[in-house]
Amino acid sequence: MDKIDRTILELIKDNGRMSYSEIGKAAGLSRVAVKKRMDAMEKAGVIRGYRAVIDEEKAREGIRYTIDIEAIPEEYAEVVRVLRADRKLEAIYSTTGECRIHCLGRSANPSTMEAHVNYLFNHTKGIRKISWHILLSDLKRTEGESVDDGEKKRV
Numbered sequence: 179m180d181k182i183d184r185t186i187l188e189l190i191k192d193n194g195r196m197s198y199s200e201i202g203k204a205a206g207l208s209r210v211a212v213k214k215r216m217d218a219m220e221k222a223g224v225i226r227g228y229r230a231v232i233d234e235e236k237a238r239e240g241i242r243y244t245i246d247i248e249a250i251p252e253e254y255a256e257v258v259r260v261l262r263a264d265r266k267l268e269a270i271y272s273t274t275g276e277c278r279i280h281c282l283g284r285s286a287n288p289s290t291m292e293a294h295v296n297y298l299f300n301h302t303k304g305i306r307k308i309s310w311h312i313l314l315s316d317l318k319r320t321e322g323e324s325v326d327d328g329e330k331k332r333v
């Protein structure tokens with residue numbers, strides 16, 4: 179591998195769908211020369227494949243929501259057991275405060291979300307208090323990238 183091969187790898191690292199012509203233009207090579215080099219790097223195992231990076235959050239359907247629960251201390255373990263078995267909940271967290279639990283869920287629409295939360299409250303022994311909120315947008319992700327500027331404009 180030489181400097182040109184490394185340049186090609188840098189170019190395709192962030193965008194594996196670049197055409198040979200685009201790569202060639204950036205690397206100062208013809209389309210045919212780029213193809214030959216990439217074929218050689220594939221054969222040598224340097225390039226092992228091309229893949230799509232899918233944002234699972236955006237690919238999923240429905241609305242996201244949070245549920246905050248305050249459990250009766252003596253029933254906390256039972257509430258956690260019921261929540262862990264609930265397939266509509268994607269994550270469950272123990273939080274500060276006495277017997278408090280925070281959940282992330284997904285539902286087809288606000289009506290099914292409300293029905294789910296009401297079912298939990300009415301059919302789970304040990305829930306003292308429950309509140310829920312629909313998530314509107316991501317303002318920051320764990321990767322640290324800003325998703326939008328978060329600025330709300332007054333109408």
